Amino acid sequence: MCAWGAGRSAMSEGLAASGGRGGLPAGRGEAESLATERPVSPWRLALRRFGRRRPAVISTVVLVLIVAGAVLADWIAPFGPTEQNLDDILASPDGTYLLGTDTLGRDNLSRILHGGRVSLLVGVMVALIAAGVGTVVGIVAGYFGGLADAVLMRLTDTLLALPGLMVVIVAARLLGDGVWDVVIVLSGIAWMALARIVRGKVLALKEQEFVEAARALGVPRRQIMRRHLLPNLVGEITVTASLTVAAAILAESTLSFLGLGVSPAHTATWGNMLGGNEGFVVTAPWLVWAPGLAIVVTALCVNFIGDGLRDSLDPTQEER
Amino acid sequence: MIGYALRRLAVTVPVLVVISFGTFWAAGEISSPAAQLTLNPRISPEAKQAYIELLGLDRPLGVQYGKWLGNFVTGDFGTSLVRNGQDVWPFVERALANTLLLVAAAVSLSLLIGLAVGTISAVRRGSLWDYTSVGVSFLGISIPVFWLGLMLQLFFGLYLANWLGVGPPLLPTAGIYSPGRQGFDLLDRVRHLILPTMALSLQLVAVYSRYMRSSMLEVMGADYIRTARAKGLRESRVVVRHGMRSALVPVTTLVAIDIGQLVGGLIVTERVFQYPGMGLLFLDALNSGDYTILLPVVMITAVAVFALNLVADLLYGVLDPRVRLGRGALRHV
Numbered sequence: 263m264c265a266w267g268a269g270r271s272a273m274s275e276g277l278a279a280s281g282g283r284g285g286l287p288a289g290r291g292e293a294e295s296l297a298t299e300r301p302v303s304p305w306r307l308a309l310r311r312f313g314r315r316r317p318a319v320i321s322t323v324v325l326v327l328i329v330a331g332a333v334l335a336d337w338i339a340p341f342g343p344t345e346q347n348l349d350d351i352l353a354s355p356d357g358t359y360l361l362g363t364d365t366l367g368r369d370n371l372s373r374i375l376h377g378g379r380v381s382l383l384v385g386v387m388v389a390l391i392a393a394g395v396g397t398v399v400g401i402v403a404g405y406f407g408g409l410a411d412a413v414l415m416r417l418t419d420t421l422l423a424l425p426g427l428m429v430v431i432v433a434a435r436l437l438g439d440g441v442w443d444v445v446i447v448l449s450g451i452a453w454m455a456l457a458r459i460v461r462g463k464v465l466a467l468k469e470q471e472f473v474e475a476a477r478a479l480g481v482p483r484r485q486i487m488r489r490h491l492l493p494n495l496v497g498e499i500t501v502t503a504s505l506t507v508a509a510a511i512l513a514e515s516t517l518s519f520l521g522l523g524v525s526p527a528h529t530a531t532w533g534n535m536l537g538g539n540e541g542f543v544v545t546a547p548w549l550v551w552a553p554g555l556a557i558v559v560t561a562l563c564v565n566f567i568g569d570g571l572r573d574s575l576d577p578t579q580e581e582r
Numbered sequence: 583m584i585g586y587a588l589r590r591l592a593v594t595v596p597v598l599v600v601i602s603f604g605t606f607w608a609a610g611e612i613s614s615p616a617a618q619l620t621l622n623p624r625i626s627p628e629a630k631q632a633y634i635e636l637l638g639l640d641r642p643l644g645v646q647y648g649k650w651l652g653n654f655v656t657g658d659f660g661t662s663l664v665r666n667g668q669d670v671w672p673f674v675e676r677a678l679a680n681t682l683l684l685v686a687a688a689v690s691l692s693l694l695i696g697l698a699v700g701t702i703s704a705v706r707r708g709s710l711w712d713y714t715s716v717g718v719s720f721l722g723i724s725i726p727v728f729w730l731g732l733m734l735q736l737f738f739g740l741y742l743a744n745w746l747g748v749g750p751p752l753l754p755t756a757g758i759y760s761p762g763r764q765g766f767d768l769l770d771r772v773r774h775l776i777l778p779t780m781a782l783s784l785q786l787v788a789v790y791s792r793y794m795r796s797s798m799l800e801v802m803g804a805d806y807i808r809t810a811r812a813k814g815l816r817e818s819r820v821v822v823r824h825g826m827r828s829a830l831v832p833v834t835t836l837v838a839i840d841i842g843q844l845v846g847g848l849i850v851t852e853r854v855f856q857y858p859g860m861g862l863l864f865l866d867a868l869n870s871g872d873y874t875i876l877l878p879v880v881m882i883t884a885v886a887v888f889a890l891n892l893v894a895d896l897l898y899g900v901l902d903p904r905v906r907l908g909r910g911a912l913r914h915v
Contacts, residue, residue: 317717416593420597422842423842423887423888423891424601424842424884424887425842425843425845425846425883425884425887426842426843426845426846427845427846427847427849427850428845428846428849428864428880428883431849431864431865431868432604432605432608432612432868435608435612435868436608436611436612508723508724512724512726515726515728515729516726516727516728516846516850519726519728519729519850519853520850520853520865536728536729536732540732543732543735543736544736544739544740547736550729550732550733550736551733554726554729554732554733557726557729558721558724558725558726558729561723561724561725562720562721562724565720565723565724566720569720
C-alpha cells in the first residue's frame with residue numbers, strides 16, 4: 263500500500279501533462295476537488311462512488327458475513343468439521359443439525375463453515391498469484407516491447423485460446439490433490455486476461471509525458487515500472503483480481519466435482535462436499551444444495567463487488 | 583487478410599504439435615494401460631509382456647508418439663489401447679456428433695435469448711427489466727454449471743413429478759435414449775437434450791446478454807442513431823436496423839472467442855447428464871490413460887477452438903471495415 267503516495271504524484275503529473283488521461287479517477291476527480299477546495303484523494307472518490315452502488319454494498323456486507331463465518335468457524339460452528347455422530351447419519355435438517363448431516367454423521371453446517379476457509383483461501387490465493395504474474399508479464403511486455411513483447415504476448419494469446427478446463431483437468435491429474443496443488447493449477451491459467459489488459463494500458467502510459475520525463479531524468483527502468491506505471495494500473499488489477507476470486511472458487515468446485523480438487527481426506531471444501539455427495543442428490547438433497555448455495559452466494563457477491571469496483575475505479579465506464 | 587490468416591496458421595501448427603505431445607505425455611503419466619494389467623492377478627507376466635509389445639508400449643516415448651503422429655496426420659486414427667483394440671474413429675465420430683448437437687442447441691437458444699434480453703435491457707436502460715436481467719446474468723456467471731445441472735435433475739426428475747402427482751419424471755435426466763428403446767426416435771432424443779441444453783445455456787445467456795447490452799448502449803449513443811431518429815424513422819426500425827445491426831459486430835467476435843469457455847461447460851454438462859459426447863469421452867480416456875482416444879479428442883477440440891478464434895478475428899475485419907488486421911491488438915475487448 264505504500265505505493266499510493268508515489269501513485270498519486272505520478273498520476274497528477276500525468277493529469278497535468280495530458281489533460282486527464284491518468285490511471286484512476288481522473289476528469290471528474292479534478293472537477294470535484296476544485297469545488298471542495300481541499301483536494302479529495304482519488305481513493306476517497308472511488309469509495310464514494312462504490313458506496314452509491316447498492317448491489318455492491320449489499321454484496322460487501324454479505325461477503326463480510328461469509329468470511330467471518332469461515333474465519334470464526336472454530337467458535338461458531340455447532341460441531342467439529344470431522345466430528346461424527348453415528349446415531350444421526352444422513353439426518354435431515356432439524357433443530358440440532360440446521361443443515362442435516364452427511365453419510366458419516368458429520369454436521370453439514372459445521373462443514374460448510376469450515377470448508378469456506380479453504381474455498382475462500384483458494385479463491386484469494388489464485389487471484390493474488392494470477393494478479394502478480396499477469397501484472398509482471400503485462401508490464402514487461404508493454405514497456406520493453408520488441409522481442410519480449412512478441413514472445414510473451416504470443417504465449418499469453420495461445421494460453422488464452424486453449425480450452426481452459428481441459429488444461430486444468432489434465433494438470434490437476436498430473437499434480438497432487440492438496441490445497442496448493444489446486445491453487446497452482448488454477449493460477450496457471452488465470453493470469454492471461456490481466457496480462458493483456460495491463461499490456462494495453464502500459465502501451466498507452468509509456469508514451470505519456472510523465473514517463474518520458476522520468477526516463478529523461480535517468481530514473482532506472484525498474485523504478486519507472488514500479489513507481490510510475492504500477493500505481494496507474496491498480497484500478498485494472500483490482501477489478502480483474504476480484505473477478506478472478508469468483509472464477510477460482512467456481513473452478514475449484516468444478517474440479518472437486520470431477521474428483522480432481524482438494525481431496526476430502528485433507529480438509530472439507532465447498533467443492534469436495536458437493537463432489538462427494540452427488541449420489542445423494544435424491545435421498546439427502548441438503549448435502550447438495552447447501553454447499554452449492556454457499557458457492558453461488560459467495561461468487562455472486564464477489565462478482566457484484568468486482569463490478570462495483572470497475573465502475574468506481576474507472577469513471578469512463580460508469581455510465582454502462 | 584489472407585497473409586494474416588496464413589501467418590496465424592503458421593504459428594498455430596507448432597502449438598498444436600506441442601499440445602499433442604503434451605497430451606500424449608500426460609496420458610502416460612496419469613495412467614498406463616499396462617499398469618492396469620499388472621493389477622490383474624489372472625494375467626501371467628508373459629501374457630502381459632506380449633500385450634505390451636503388441637500395443638507398442640515398450641518402445642521409447644518419442645517413437646510411440648512419432649508413429650501416432652504419422653498415422654494421425656494421414657487420417658488414420660488407429661485402434662484403441664483399452665477398448666479391445668476397436669477402431670478409434672467411430673467412438674470419436676459418435677461423440678463429436680452428439681456434442682455438436684448439444685452445442686448447436688445451446689448456442690442457438692442462448693443467442694436468441696441473450697441477444698433479445700441484452701437489446702431490450704439497453705433500450706430500456708434503468709428499467710425494472712434492465713435491473714432484473716442484469717441481476718439474472720450475474721447469477722448466471724456465479725452458478726457452477728455442474729451444480730445447476732444437479733439442481734435441474736433434482737427439480738425436473740423428482741420434485742416436479744412429485745408435486746404434480748404424475749408417475750414418471752417429466753424429463754429424462756441422463757443419457758440420450760430411454761432404456762430399451764430401439765431405433766431412432768426424434769421426440770425421445772429431443773427430450774433428452776432439454777436439460778443439458780438448459781444447464782449449458784444459462785451461463786451463455788448471461789454472457790451474451792451482457793455483451794449485447796453494453797455493445798448496444800455504445801451504438802445507441804452514436805450520431806447516426808440520432809440522425810435516423812431525426813429522419814423520423816419508427817423506433818423499432820432504428821433499434822433493429824440501425825442499432826442491433828452494428829451492435830452485433832463486436833458480439834459476433836466475442837461469441838466466437840468464448841468457444842474455449844464453452845468446452846469447459848460441455849465437459850461438466852456431459853458428465854452430469856451422462857451425455858455421451860466429447861467431454862465424457864475426454865474424461866473416460868484420461869482416466870484410462872488411453873492416449874489413442876484422448877489425443878484425437880483433444881486435437882479436434884484444439885483445432886476447433888483455434889479455428890474459431892481465427893474466424894473471429896477475420897470476421898471482425900470483414901464486419902467492421904474500420905478494423906485493419908495485422909497488429910493483433912484487436913483480440914482484447
